[in-house]
Amino acid sequence: MEAKAITRYVRVSPRKARAVIDQVRGKTVQQAREILLFNDRAVAEIIEKTVNSAFANAAQKGHADPNRTWIKACFVDEGPTLKRIRPRAKGSAAPIRKRTSHITVIVSTEKEA
Secondary structure (H helix, E strand, C coil), rough: CCEEEEEEEEECCCHHHHHHHHHCCCCHHHHHHHHCCCCCHHHHHHHHHHHHHHHHHHHHHCCCCCCCCCCEEEEEEEEEEEEEEEEEHCCCCEEEECCCCCEEEEECCCCCC
16 A cells, blocks of 8 residues: 655755655655654755655555555655846846755555565
8 A cells, every 4th residue: 555745845955855865765664764863954854744744644544554664765856946146246147046846755565676
């Protein structure tokens, strides 16, 4: 049985979020929570909330053991980019790209081989 959770429009660049989400891919929900709890990056808290939400969705379907529920797939997609301008010397301007991410976590009760 699978369950999914998506967190959209997170104000962190996808590259930074992928560095954290690669650490929890393929782990049990309990192992992922422990890894994310002690991770120093700010996005780890948001990913932990997404993992907890996916597990809660699985528990809603009747599968509620965190040691037997695996993270089947997790990935980060790029969201819309907020474009801003920073003033520079001699009246010119430099672009600022504030990137956003969409974080998806899929949990399953079966371990994928």
